[in-house]
Amino acid sequence: MEAAELTRWRQLHPRYTYWCGSLLGGCGEPLTDRRYHSKVCHFAHHPHHTCTRTANGxxxxxxxxxxxxxxxxxxxxxxxxxxxxxxxxxxxxxxxxxxxxxxxxxxxxxxxxxxxxxxxxxxxxxxxxxxxxxxxxxxxxxxxxxxxxxxxxxxxxxxxxxxxxxxxxxxxxxxxxxxxxxxxxxxxxxxxxxxxxxxxxxxxxxxxxxxxxxxxxxxxxxxxxxxxx
Incomplete structure (x- = not known):
């Protein structure tokens, strides 16, 4: 997602929360959406957190x-x-x-x-x-x-x-x-x-x-x- 797309997404869904899916082998902990202008926007864990998920393709x-x-x-x-x-x-x-x-x-x-x-x-x-x-x-x-x-x-x-x-x-x-x-x-x-x-x-x-x-x-x-x- 581009930065402008993520901005529109936040405006459309201001109450959405995001979590690392346990059904995908993840840790179940909360994620944040990261907005960037120089690279692709993405979801990420909080700093210093180690996730158990190994497959992300x-x-x-x-x-x-x-x-x-x-x-x-x-x-x-x-x-x-x-x-x-x-x-x-x-x-x-x-x-x-x-x-x-x-x-x-x-x-x-x-x-x-x-x-x-x-x-x-x-x-x-x-x-x-x-x-x-x-x-x-x-x-x-x-x-x-x-x-x-x-x-x-x-x-x-x-x-x-x-x-x-x-x-x-x-x-x-x-x-x-x-x-x-x-x-x-x-x-x-x-x-x-x-x-x-x-x-x-x-x-x-x-x-x-x-x-x-x-x-x-x-x-x-x-x-x-x-x-x-």
Whole structure:
């Protein structure tokens, strides 16, 4: 912001106060707006204060944009649900959990891997806690979990694009040996099979055709035409 813009902002909102957002990993302490003519105006802590926030890039609030997008998306699907930001997430904002009321599925977003590059999944554990199945969605900061690629043949990815003052989420479908197919998250659907895009529908249909066309193995594991010499 330019100095003149900040002056107008102060006149429009004389009672506004500003705080270092704890949902962004900040300290929660008050901020002041600094007006400069020789450099960009900005918010700052009071002198001699040490803040705990380490991430301050444009992607540092992606979890908040994703949370709002999820609330809008849940309503567009005609269902209800709760969106949680687990307090145990490290770094802050790296996880979003979605519980869909009346559905047998849950959504688990892992926007950033942990410090050792892991997504926090135990080997072979691709289900959510409890009795519901989970659709896992991962950011771009680490390799795709092998257990999901081996199990269902694809992995959901999420990325964000800056449009004006918004960070807009895009849902990707990554397959082994192929490029990731991207679509606006708002156009994704929730079906009985889980989170769905046109690419996922094609993958699931192909797997169903493959399963339906597989020969039935008789007891003993030999095909009907095999014989022991």
């Amino acid at each position: 444009e992607d540092s609030a992606d979890h908040l944009f994703m949370k709002r997008a999820l609330h809008n998306w849940i309503g567009s699907q005609g269902c209800k649900g709760a969106v949680h930001l687990p307090k145990s997430a490290t770094p802050p904002g790296s996880m979003i959990d979605v519980d869909l009321k009346g559905s047998l599925r849950q959504l688990r977003f892992r926007l950033r891997p942990d410090s050792n590059g892991s997504w926090g999944l135990a080997p072979g554990n691709t289900d959510a806690p409890g009795d519901k199945e989970a659709d896992w969605v991962f950011g771009l900061g680490g390799p795709a979990p092998k257990e999901l690629l081996d199990g269902v043949g694809y992995v959901f990815r999420i990325r964000f694009e800056t449009h004006g003052a918004e960070r807009c989420p895009y849902l990707g479908v990554q397959q082994r040996g192929k490029g990731t197919e991207w679509t606006p998250f708002a156009t994704a659907a929730l079906t009985t099979d889980g989170l769905s895009t046109p690419t996922v529908d094609e993958i699931r249909a192909a797997r169903r055709r493959s399963t339906a066309g597989a020969p039935i193995q008789p007891a003993g594991g030999r095909s009907p035409r095999s014989r022991v010499m």
